[in-house]
Amino acid sequence: MSQNTSHAVMAQRVEARDSLDFFPTPPWATRALVHDVLGVENCRGAVWEPACGAGHMSAVLAETFGRVHRSDVHDYGIGACVGSFVGEGADRAECPFRPDWIITNPPFNLAVDFAERAIAEAVVGAALLVRSTWIEGVARYERIFSRNPPAIVAPFVERVPMVKGRWDPNATTATAYAWIIWSACALAAGRTEMRWVPPGRRRALTRADDVARFAGAAA
Numbered sequence: 001m002s003q004n005t006s007h008a009v010m011a012q013r014v015e016a017r018d019s020l021d022f023f024p025t026p027p028w029a030t031r032a033l034v035h036d037v038l039g040v041e042n043c044r045g046a047v048w049e050p051a052c053g054a055g056h057m058s059a060v061l062a063e064t065f066g067r068v069h070r071s072d073v074h075d076y077g078i079g080a081c082v083g084s085f086v087g088e089g090a091d092r093a094e095c096p097f098r099p100d101w102i103i104t105n106p107p108f109n110l111a112v113d114f115a116e117r118a119i120a121e122a123v124v125g126a127a128l129l130v131r132s133t134w135i136e137g138v139a140r141y142e143r144i145f146s147r148n149p150p151a152i153v154a155p156f157v158e159r160v161p162m163v164k165g166r167w168d169p170n171a172t173t174a175t176a177y178a179w180i181i182w183s184a185c186a187l188a189a190g191r192t193e194m195r196w197v198p199p200g201r202r203r204a205l206t207r208a209d210d211v212a213r214f215a216g217a218a219a
């Protein structure tokens with residue numbers, strides 16, 4: 001059987017519209033945000049991870065940031081607060097402090113809503129890990145990029161393999177990802193910088209104990 005490898009298919013992570021879209025972030029991809037995109041010296045404040053899942057991203061953020069609040073709409077059994085980052089329902093998630101940063105890998109279908117709230121509530125900045133193609137699209141341009149141009153778009157040169165429900169260190173993917181950063185002080189300037197996460201970072205930013213810490217954590 002021939003494989004369909006068209007760009008449209010390769011760029012998709014096929015999910016039902018009502019799915020929670022739980023795809024844990026490889027630890028090295030969060031460290032790339034800290035070390036290659038923001039810089040460690042800028043990652044000392046308080047951060048909210050509002051779609052924390054099983055904690056793959058929040059645990060890595062805690063390696064550098066002084067304070068990390070974790071929440072998710074679903075209870076993954078890690079002691080995080082339970083609440084929705086979007087919508088106005090009784091289950092709306094709030095952060096117990098004013099977060100300097102809001103950083104997450106949002107569910108694809110709600111990423112625009114996540115971006116709007118994160119940009120509005122983060123004191124210093126917001127960072128979302130999204131498919132690289134997320135920066136395209138008229139609706140997203142009108143709701144997000146024309147009003148709030150990101151300070152930095154940071155595509156990964158290497159692939160960032162994400163599989164449903166767990167971190168598989170040996171997974172591969174054809175989907176490209178990028179960090180998108182909004183910064184309160186850069187919003188006024190209206191200019192967006194491209195900053196590539198260079199080759200070799202997957203290997204350099206993977207730690208010896210990552211498999212023991214993260215590979216077993218599943219939904």
Ligand SMILES: C[S@@+](CC[C@H](N)C(=O)[O-])C[C@H]1O[C@@H](n2cnc3c(N)ncnc32)[C@H](O)[C@@H]1O
Pocket residue numbers: 019020021022023024025050051052053054055056057071072073074083084085086104105106107110
């Ligand atoms: C792509 S996973 C990312 C998990 C985690 N941030 C990470 O990087 O490992 C998306 C997460 O969004 C959560 N989620 C879905 N809808 C949500 C909502 N309305 N509010 C908060 N979290 C939500 C899912 O439960 C899932 O854990």
